[in-house]
Amino acid sequence: MFSFPDNSDMFTRRCVWVNGPVIVGAGPSGLAVAAGLKDGGVPFVLLDRADCIASLWQKRTYDRLKLHLPKQFCQLPNFPFPEHYPEYPTKKQFIDYLESYAKHFNIKPRFNETVESAKYDESGSLWRVKTVSVEGAEVEYMCQWLVVATGENAERLVPEIEGLKEFGGEVIHACDYKSGESLRGKKVLVVGCGNSGMEISLDLCDHDAKPSMVVRSSVHILPREMFGKSTFELAMVMLRWLPLWFVDKILLVLAWMILGNIEKLGLKRPSVGPLELKNTRGKTPVLDIGALAKIRSREIQLVPGIKRFSCGAAEFVNGEKLEFDSVVLATGYCSNVPFWLQEIEFFSKNGFPKEPFPNGWKGKAGLYAVGFTRRGISGASADALKIAQDISNAWKECDMKKRKLNVPTHRRCISTF
Ligand SMILES: Cc1cc2nc3c(=O)[nH]c(=O)nc-3n(C[C@H](O)[C@H](O)[C@H](O)COP(=O)(O)OP(=O)(O)OC[C@H]3O[C@@H](n4cnc5c(N)ncnc54)[C@H](O)[C@@H]3O)c2cc1C
Numbered sequence: 001m002f003s004f005p006d007n008s009d010m011f012t013r014r015c016v017w018v019n020g021p022v023i024v025g026a027g028p029s030g031l032a033v034a035a036g037l038k039d040g041g042v043p044f045v046l047l048d049r050a051d052c053i054a055s056l057w058q059k060r061t062y063d064r065l066k067l068h069l070p071k072q073f074c075q076l077p078n079f080p081f082p083e084h085y086p087e088y089p090t091k092k093q094f095i096d097y098l099e100s101y102a103k104h105f106n107i108k109p110r111f112n113e114t115v116e117s118a119k120y121d122e123s124g125s126l127w128r129v130k131t132v133s134v135e136g137a138e139v140e141y142m143c144q145w146l147v148v149a150t151g152e153n154a155e156r157l158v159p160e161i162e163g164l165k166e167f168g169g170e171v172i173h174a175c176d177y178k179s180g181e182s183l184r185g186k187k188v189l190v191v192g193c194g195n196s197g198m199e200i201s202l203d204l205c206d207h208d209a210k211p212s213m214v215v216r217s218s219v220h221i222l223p224r225e226m227f228g229k230s231t232f233e234l235a236m237v238m239l240r241w242l243p244l245w246f247v248d249k250i251l252l253v254l255a256w257m258i259l260g261n262i263e264k265l266g267l268k269r270p271s272v273g274p275l276e277l278k279n280t281r282g283k284t285p286v287l288d289i290g291a292l293a294k295i296r297s298r299e300i301q302l303v304p305g306i307k308r309f310s311c312g313a314a315e316f317v318n319g320e321k322l323e324f325d326s327v328v329l330a331t332g333y334c335s336n337v338p339f340w341l342q343e344i345e346f347f348s349k350n351g352f353p354k355e356p357f358p359n360g361w362k363g364k365a366g367l368y369a370v371g372f373t374r375r376g377i378s379g380a381s382a383d384a385l386k387i388a389q390d391i392s393n394a395w396k397e398c399d400m401k402k403r404k405l406n407v408p409t410h411r412r413c414i415s416t417f
């Protein structure tokens with residue numbers, strides 16, 4: 001890499017010219033793009049704010065987590081899961097797989113560097129990406145291509161609920177929940193009934209805690225499998241032949257046959273079908289792995305929306321007031337792109353590309369997005385292949401031009417591997 005001072009931040013910030021793309025985020029998406037670039041012989045810099053790859057999986061998920069989708073839908077390009085892995089790999093197995101992936105492709109991210117801003121500099125036709133390390137060191141990377149791979153779930157969503165500060169007991173977000181071991185015998189309010197809320201409530205039951213789960217609106221619950229086939233796979237196969245609305249109808253009829261009428265349990269289904277809801281509003285259906293049985297047996301109590309908290313208690317919109325020892329906010333996540341990327345044409349205010357899948361991977365001026373398809377790891381893999389190919393082509397063309405113009409080697413082909 002080649003470093004030189006910049007006029008504006010000359011005394012505080014080191015500047016680094018990158019002869020290739022900068023990838024922000026070393027989760028599965030960033031790794032998949034990096035692997036594709038390695039294959040194409042393109043140098044790059046891969047940055048992550050954490051001290052490890054796949055920090056969401058390593059640091060911000062609970063112990064019992066397994067992939068919800070069968071392994072063939074969660075593997076990254078050109079590197080299958082080991083044969084002996086089960087249909088639904090555990091979190092540990094998935095992390096081991098990602099570590100092997102990085103090792104196999106010799107991907108070495110720069111850890112502990114948080115991207116604070118990225119802006120396209122029209123005058124120089126390049127991206128200026130500013131980072132700060134945990135020690136406070138500041139670096140500015142300059143590059144022609146910028147790949148955004150910071151994830152759909154970069155930041156926790158913490159709702160503002162009246163009185164939460166006065167609650168007094170432990171309040172954590174789902175991303176800090178590891179297991180129910182420390183909550184044995186405790187009354188725990190789980191706020192949210194997405195996949196996290198359901199599975200954390202189930203885990204609390206398994207540790208003899210007493211969970212109550214807030215269901216403030218509606219939720220689609222589907223069995224993880226239907227007639228021995230994964231529901232996701234079944235839906236994907238049907239979508240090849242049938243329109244989405246029809247696949248939704250079939251899924252709901254099958255879910256009704258397998259799970260019964262969940263509305264009787266107090267779980268209202270949305271008026272829009274599960275796939276349509278995921279596509280239009282990004283709301284993932286719950287794939288049931290046991291929570292529903294615990295709701296039926298009343299080991300998981302359902303409660304309506306929260307009106308307010310008070311010391312050691314929560315009051316609900318139906319007027320009921322219950323006492324709790326702890327609260328787990330399984331209230332979801334959001335993208336952090338709007339906080340650091342100074343661009344409004346390609347990305348919308350919610351931190352997702354404006355164009356939906358399969359067109360939301362490429363913006364203008366060398367900007368790319370991977371992992372924002374609302375289709376989990378399979379969507380990220382599909383985009384990563386396209387991005388790596390596109391950048392490889394552009395990089396080779398650019399390199400050839402520079403060679404013809406006799407641009408010095410240090411400005412032309414600096415290896416950042
Ligand atoms: C509990 C849970 C379970 C899930 N299970 C599944 C599943 O079974 N199957 C599935 O397909 N999907 C699942 N998902 C969705 C999940 O988003 C994907 O599995 C996957 O992690 C997405 O990869 P990614 O690389 O796009 O994002 P992430 O894994 O979130 O990686 C993004 C990386 O960017 C880094 N980063 C963020 N901001 C910055 C910044 N400003 N500067 C530098 N680095 C930054 C982060 O540290 C992180 O390492 C799950 C999500 C959650 C929360």
Ligand SMILES: NC(=O)c1ccc[n+]([C@@H]2O[C@H](COP(=O)([O-])OP(=O)(O)OC[C@H]3O[C@@H](n4cnc5c(N)ncnc54)[C@H](OP(=O)(O)O)[C@@H]3O)[C@@H](O)[C@H]2O)c1
Pocket residue numbers: 065066067068069153159160161174191192193194195196197199214216217218283284305306330331332333
């Ligand atoms: N094993 C797995 O594969 C696995 C496990 C866990 C999570 N995930 C994935 O991770 C992503 C995030 O899932 P998630 O469950 O954490 O988040 P989520 O799907 O966004 O669900 C958030 C939940 O919190 C509720 N909520 C938000 N604010 C609330 C408030 N103020 N009061 C009451 N309820 C509130 C929402 O209710 P409303 O619907 O009313 O807004 C919703 O039920 C999803 O893609 C999911 O599939 C996967």
